Amino acid sequence: xxxxxxxxxxxxxxxxxxxxxxxxxxxxxxxxxxxxxxxxxxxxxxxxxxxxxxxxxxxxxxxxxxxxxxxxxxxxxxxxxxxxxxxxxxxxxxxxxxxxxxxxxxxxxxxxxxxxxxxxxxxxxxxxxxxxxxxxxxxxxxxxxxxxxxxxxxxxxxxxxxxxxxxxxxxxxxxxxxxxxxxxxxxxxxxxxxxxxxxxxxxxxxxxxxxxxxxxxxxxxxxxxxxxxxxxxxxxxxxxxxxxxxxxxxxxxxxxxxxxxxxxxxxxxxxxxxxxxxxx
Amino acid sequence: xxxxxxxxxxxxxxxxxxxxxxxxxxxxxxxxxxxxxxxxxxxxxxxxxxxxxxxxxxxxxxxxxxxxxxxxxxxxxxxxxxxxxxxxxxxxxxxxxxxxxxxxxxxxxxxxxxxxxxxxxxxxxxxxxxxxxxxxxxxxxxxxxxxxxxxxxxxxxxxxxxxxxxxxxxxxxxxxxxxxxxxxxxxxxxxxxxxxxxxxxxxxxxxxxxxxxxxxxxxxxxxxxxxxxxxxxxxxxxxxxxxxxxxxxxxxxxxxxxxxxxxxxxxxxxxxxxxxxxxxxxxxxxxxxxxxxxxxxxxxxxxxxxxxxxxxxxxxxxxxxxxxxxxxxxxxxxxxxxxxxxxxxxxxxxxxxxxx
Numbered sequence: 001x002x003x004x005x006x007x008x009x010x011x012x013x014x015x016x017x018x019x020x021x022x023x024x025x026x027x028x029x030x031x032x033x034x035x036x037x038x039x040x041x042x043x044x045x046x047x048x049x050x051x052x053x054x055x056x057x058x059x060x061x062x063x064x065x066x067x068x069x070x071x072x073x074x075x076x077x078x079x080x081x082x083x084x085x086x087x088x089x090x091x092x093x094x095x096x097x098x099x100x101x102x103x104x105x106x107x108x109x110x111x112x113x114x115x116x117x118x119x120x121x122x123x124x125x126x127x128x129x130x131x132x133x134x135x136x137x138x139x140x141x142x143x144x145x146x147x148x149x150x151x152x153x154x155x156x157x158x159x160x161x162x163x164x165x166x167x168x169x170x171x172x173x174x175x176x177x178x179x180x181x182x183x184x185x186x187x188x189x190x191x192x193x194x195x196x197x198x199x200x201x202x203x204x205x206x207x208x209x210x211x212x213x214x215x216x217x218x219x220x221x222x223x224x225x226x227x228x229x230x231x232x233x234x235x236x237x238x239x240x241x242x243x244x245x246x247x248x249x250x251x252x253x254x255x256x257x258x259x260x261x262x263x264x265x266x267x268x269x270x271x272x273x274x275x276x277x278x279x280x
Numbered sequence: 281x282x283x284x285x286x287x288x289x290x291x292x293x294x295x296x297x298x299x300x301x302x303x304x305x306x307x308x309x310x311x312x313x314x315x316x317x318x319x320x321x322x323x324x325x326x327x328x329x330x331x332x333x334x335x336x337x338x339x340x341x342x343x344x345x346x347x348x349x350x351x352x353x354x355x356x357x358x359x360x361x362x363x364x365x366x367x368x369x370x371x372x373x374x375x376x377x378x379x380x381x382x383x384x385x386x387x388x389x390x391x392x393x394x395x396x397x398x399x400x401x402x403x404x405x406x407x408x409x410x411x412x413x414x415x416x417x418x419x420x421x422x423x424x425x426x427x428x429x430x431x432x433x434x435x436x437x438x439x440x441x442x443x444x445x446x447x448x449x450x451x452x453x454x455x456x457x458x459x460x461x462x463x464x465x466x467x468x469x470x471x472x473x474x475x476x477x478x479x480x481x482x483x484x485x486x487x488x489x490x491x492x493x494x495x496x497x498x499x500x501x502x503x504x505x506x507x508x509x510x511x512x513x514x515x516x517x518x519x520x521x522x523x524x525x526x527x528x529x530x531x532x533x534x535x536x537x538x539x540x541x542x543x544x545x546x547x548x549x550x551x552x553x554x555x556x557x558x559x560x561x562x563x564x565x566x567x568x569x570x571x572x573x574x575x576x577x578x579x580x581x582x583x584x585x586x587x588x589x590x591x592x593x594x595x596x597x598x599x600x601x602x603x604x605x606x607x608x609x610x611x612x613x614x615x616x617x618x619x620x621x622x623x624x625x626x627x628x629x630x631x632x633x634x635x636x
Contacts, residue, residue, distance in 0.1 A: 168363070168365070170361050170362075170363050170365035171365050171367065173332050173352075173359075173361070173365065174359075174361060174365035174366075174367070175378075176331070176332065176351070176352040176353060177330065177331075177332075177352050177353060177357075177358065177359045177379070178353060178378050178379035178382055178426075179351075179353030179354070179379055179382040179383050180353070180378070180379075180382050181382070184382060188367075188378070189367055192367075192369040192370075193367070193368060193369055195369075
């Protein structure tokens with residue numbers, strides 16, 4: 001390597017680093033702005049110029065969100081519905097993925113194409129149908145009503161199928177020689193061999209469900225049934241909207257997701273790669 | 281332990297016949313090796329016995345019980361896979377116990393069987409490890425252990441040594457032979473390696489083109505191959521084949537080789553053109569002038585013996601065996617003596633006729 005090439009590489013590396021930092025700052029700024037604003041008194045928030053640090057640091061908005069709103073109930077609603085969506089979506093997708101990958105039954109290919117096709121249908125298109133359906137079933141304003149329409153995640157079935165396809169067929173045959181039932185093949189061999197995928201998909205589904213807004217917003221009108229994302233919209237009083245209060249509620253809503261992300265960082269990244277690229 | 285009887289079994293994959301009306305009787309306690317080149321159907325035949333492939337036609341009886349419609353786990357056979365197929369997330373102990381748990385065997389009995397198998401295979405110390413923490417040879421043992429704990433009527437081995445390095449393969453081969461002697465179980469073993477077949481088998485079943493070419497003891501197959509295919513496939517270095525013209529009367533015949541040299545032999549065949557087969561060890565280098573001479577092209581010194589690759593005058597190739605201290609060098613003219621009792625003639629259909 002000549003000194004020239006070293007110089008060139010350093011330049012390129014430097015430019016990439018600077019660009020990455022700039023983009024990261026642009027991405028992170030709203031988050032920073034939200035947190036910092038939630039720590040300012042309301043009169044500082046509405047000042048018409050940018051202040052990167054509060055003159056007066058206050059936790060009053062957090063106190064307000066925690067004591068004057070139903071945030072505790074919203075947290076519970078969010079936890080229950082997100083866990084419900086996660087457990088049901090992952091378990092049903094696991095079964096579906098296994099069946100599509102390992103079992104031979106009439107209509108399998110058609111079913112597979114249908115699932116692939118449904119992947120192309122955006123949830124928003126179905127939302128009116130979902131609403132009517134849930135209303136007819138008297139499930140609006142209930143946990144079930146929030147959970148059920150969110151169970152449609154073809155991408156998770158697709159990821160599972162891909163993973164089960166990659167398990168060498170020797171294992172299946174060894175299990176057949178070992179007298180294993182289909183149930184045991186799935187639960188004792190295929191799932192444990194793919195634990196990484198299951199945890200990754202569970203975390204990412206949980207985060208999706210936790211962050212869901214549109215459907216819970218439509219499905220729930222009663223304050224005590226709201227999830228935390230919908231609950232944020234309720235942080236106002238007779239005198240209108242208080243930005244800092246809303247932002248403090250939003251920050252509180254984001255805390256569990258942030259924690260989940262910090263704890264399972266590697267798995268989340270893996271899951272996002274899996275579901276976005278469908279593993280190439 | 282029990283007999284395995286295959287009666288005219290056939291199998292096709294999408295219109296392509298892969299097993300064509302094979303009948304075979306494996307008596308209890310016998311070590312049978314299915315030997316054949318790739319695509320000969322040997323693995324398919326083994327998998328049909330295991331139940332991993334369906335049997336399209338014919339019947340299969342294991343221990344007197346019709347088995348062709350039974351699920352693999354219900355046939356009372358255990359299989360050792362080429363890639364071992366050890367469950368990576370389970371310990372060695374769990375790998376071995378999995379099949380027994382599935383039939384809801386009592387825990388104490390499972391523990392006892394696993395211990396017994398571990399003792400037989402000398403792997404007590406490995407029981408709590410996972411497959412990833414084992415060497416190739418150890419994995420191989422676990423795979424065999426997983427079969428042993430089932431105490432099956434028969435063991436089925438699908439090329440179990442092909443993933444081991446050469447030295448380990450030889451050692452494991454001997455261990456397998458010992459295991460068979462100790463357990464006296466029926467074993468069916470698939471390989472394309474004729475050394476494995478020769479060393480392990482009570483009987484070798486040679487498969488070619490979806491059919492059985494020959495069934496016999498290793499020495500039978502080696503000394504009296506039934507066909508041109510078997511003669512060429514078994515033995516290393518392989519048998520020499522030379523075009524020969526047979527003439528004479530009764531059993532006293534003379535084979536004239538392409539280079540004009542004549543070999544007298546006793547065989548009951550009508551005159552005509554045949555392919556003459558002779559193993560390298562039956563072609564001896566003579567110190568005195570002999571009827572057949574050739575030119576040494578390549579001399580392979582293997583230490584205990586020397587393989588001399590020769591060309592006869594007409595260009596036909598021949599391998600002769602000489603002692604380890606052979607003085608022959610490439611380019612030398614070599615005189616050859618044929619052991620005429622070890623000559624084979626193959627007719628146009630490839631059927632073998634052996635000299636007396």
